[in-house]
Amino acid sequence: MDTRKVRVRFAPSPTGALHIGGVRTALYNYLFARQHDGDMLLRIEDTDSTRFVPGAEEYILESLRWLGIEIDEGLRMNAEGKIESVGEHGPYRQSERRDIYWKYVQQLLDEHKAYLAFDTPEQLEAKRKEIPNFQYDATTRNMMDNSLTCPQAKERFLNGEPFVVRFLVEPDEDIVVHDLIRGDVTINSNILDDKVLYKSSDKLPTYHLANIVDDHLMGITHVIRGEEWLPSAPLHVLLYKAFGWEDTMPQFAHLPLLLKPDGNGKLSKRDGDRLGFPVFPLEFHNQKDGTVSSGYRESGYYPEAVINFLALLGWHASGDQEMFSMDELISQFSLERVSKSGAKFDYEKGKWFNHQYLQLRSNEQLAEEFRPILVEKIGERAVKNIGKEKVAHIIGLMKERVSFVSELWEQCNFFFVAPEEYDEKSLKKRWKEDSPQHMKELLAVLKAQKDWSAEALDATVLPWIEEKGYGLGIVMNAFRICLVGAARGPHIWAITDVLGKDEVIRRVEVAIKRLQNTAANLGC
RNA sequence: GGUGCUAUCGUCUAGCGGUUAGGACAAAAGAUUCUCAAUCUUUAAACCGGGGUUCGAUUCCCCGUAGCACUACCA
Numbered sequence: 310m311d312t313r314k315v316r317v318r319f320a321p322s323p324t325g326a327l328h329i330g331g332v333r334t335a336l337y338n339y340l341f342a343r344q345h346d347g348d349m350l351l352r353i354e355d356t357d358s359t360r361f362v363p364g365a366e367e368y369i370l371e372s373l374r375w376l377g378i379e380i381d382e383g384l385r386m387n388a389e390g391k392i393e394s395v396g397e398h399g400p401y402r403q404s405e406r407r408d409i410y411w412k413y414v415q416q417l418l419d420e421h422k423a424y425l426a427f428d429t430p431e432q433l434e435a436k437r438k439e440i441p442n443f444q445y446d447a448t449t450r451n452m453m454d455n456s457l458t459c460p461q462a463k464e465r466f467l468n469g470e471p472f473v474v475r476f477l478v479e480p481d482e483d484i485v486v487h488d489l490i491r492g493d494v495t496i497n498s499n500i501l502d503d504k505v506l507y508k509s510s511d512k513l514p515t516y517h518l519a520n521i522v523d524d525h526l527m528g529i530t531h532v533i534r535g536e537e538w539l540p541s542a543p544l545h546v547l548l549y550k551a552f553g554w555e556d557t558m559p560q561f562a563h564l565p566l567l568l569k570p571d572g573n574g575k576l577s578k579r580d581g582d583r584l585g586f587p588v589f590p591l592e593f594h595n596q597k598d599g600t601v602s603s604g605y606r607e608s609g610y611y612p613e614a615v616i617n618f619l620a621l622l623g624w625h626a627s628g629d630q631e632m633f634s635m636d637e638l639i640s641q642f643s644l645e646r647v648s649k650s651g652a653k654f655d656y657e658k659g660k661w662f663n664h665q666y667l668q669l670r671s672n673e674q675l676a677e678e679f680r681p682i683l684v685e686k687i688g689e690r691a692v693k694n695i696g697k698e699k700v701a702h703i704i705g706l707m708k709e710r711v712s713f714v715s716e717l718w719e720q721c722n723f724f725f726v727a728p729e730e731y732d733e734k735s736l737k738k739r740w741k742e743d744s745p746q747h748m749k750e751l752l753a754v755l756k757a758q759k760d761w762s763a764e765a766l767d768a769t770v771l772p773w774i775e776e777k778g779y780g781l782g783i784v785m786n787a788f789r790i791c792l793v794g795a796a797r798g799p800h801i802w803a804i805t806d807v808l809g810k811d812e813v814i815r816r817v818e819v820a821i822k823r824l825q826n827t828a829a830n831l832g833c
Numbered sequence: 834g835g836u837g838c839u840a841u842c843g844u845c846u847a848g849c850g851g852u853u854a855g856g857a858c859a860a861a862a863g864a865u866u867c868u869c870a871a872u873c874u875u876u877a878a879a880c881c882g883g884g885g886u887u888c889g890a891u892u893c894c895c896c897g898u899a900g901c902a903c904u905a906c907c908a
Contacts, residue, residue: 320908321908322907322908324907324908354908355908356907356908357906357907357908359907360907360908426906428906430905430906433905433906441834442834442835442904444835444904471906472906473906475906488838491838491839494837494838495837496836496837497836499836500835500836500837500904501836502904502905504905505905505906507906508906509906510906511906515905515906515907515908516907516908517908520908535902536838536839536901536902536903537902537903537908538902538903538908539837539838539902539903540836540837540838540902540903540904541903541904543837563838565838565839565901566901566902568900568901570844573900573901574900574901574902575901575902621845621846621857622845623845625845625846625847626847627847628847628856629847629855629856629857630856631856631857631858648839648845648846649838649839649840650838650839650840650900650901651838651839651900651901651902652844652845652846653844653845654844654845655844655845655858655859657844657858657859658844658845658857658858658859659858660858661857661858661859662858707870707871709870709871709872710869710870710871711870711871720869720870735868735869738868739867739868780867781867782866782867782868783867784867785867785868786867786868787867788867789867789868789869790868793868793869795868795869796867796868796869797868797869797870798868798869798870799868799869799870800866800867800868801867801868
């Protein structure tokens, strides 16, 4: 029984924006760590110098900060947006750990558990063409150019000839990977190839070696990662054995993949572009290829909605609860309840979550969030004149019909600006031939109205309509068009209340003038 | 091709031998209303196929099928 303190790590590669699937992996690691009072580490796996993308590291750390996934050790972004490194097991970028790895590579070499290989990419390519399903392993290593076959290997190495170090995989051995989600997975070592562990070209190890060495040195107890790693897990087990670290080998949990919403396959950046939703937490400007990818934050999502949505994609609590705060997730999460099969990414549900979280916000909070948009639409001064309270009141009237703050303007615009044009569809349906006449008469009633409260207006206007023998719907809808410019919006007295008597009268007058002959023109 | 993983409504999933197979998103209908939404109610919607094991399989086992992943001097 392993009694060490739980330590997990999220180990992304800075090759671009952090994929939403990676975010979920980070989240599950975080939930697991917090639940067990353990540590959440962040390590950057940048052993492929050719795939490095500037800004990616900052992006990853900023994403996690935005989402509320806190890092206890390793690299993280502080409140000021600066990257800091905390902990005793650093450095936490693999590119800064070169010296550490070479020592372990040598150990394997000395113990004949690894060997030098001098085959060039061209030679390997030729072999692949020559032999169908070529694999660098026990059956083929003797015909390749390496220290097993070449007596002068040492001299070539000392002469500085480029080489790689390959792991010597013994054939015909059954390797059992105990997976916390899937149970025991057994595979035979014959299907494994002699993986490259180290390359002299950039003096860096490959992922496999660096990963094992670092997880060991950093005291990682649980490796929670995507299912795409499952096939290489046996190799990792072999490496732990080769180093003699079996006793402290972490436990593995391979998470199901996030799939495309339609069709099949892993969710990719292209799917987001194609289907029109973000697959990244934050907007990302890729300096390497010049592309811009949209993000959840910029699309108006709340981090808690993204977290809640993602948490349920592949994990489910025992009950029927849908809404989870981070604290609830921490206390209820368990790897046993992570599903084994891949989850199709359901963007619509993500929207629903945001709608729910938006309803939870106070009107004042939403008014604050809406302010920049309002300023852009009607100007700083107009916003000031209206006042915070009134904006909050308007939002309170409309918030339940939006999922994003950004949708508020198109729902509320008529509260702030008089209609400039009138929606044709609404006119066709609701603006009748009699409407101008009705509005003229209504105008007189409204002008005579002293008490402008919703109750008083209701008590005056409704009986008046009945007395006149007009249809309630006909008059009210025409009235609504005058005020809103379309057949939409909240209850009409809520609108008159916000606009006030003068503005209501002004809008009706303008509408009468401009829509005088509209009904006839539209052929109603 | 090889190896591995997986398989319940359209989607996310509950179920851990005996259930009218439950919930949520999406969909549809109704209610409400001066409109559009929202809301509420309701409806429709699933155990991949075939063998076993068992008194009894959605559930356990095997085979098939399908999907996915991996198969680099990428992670």
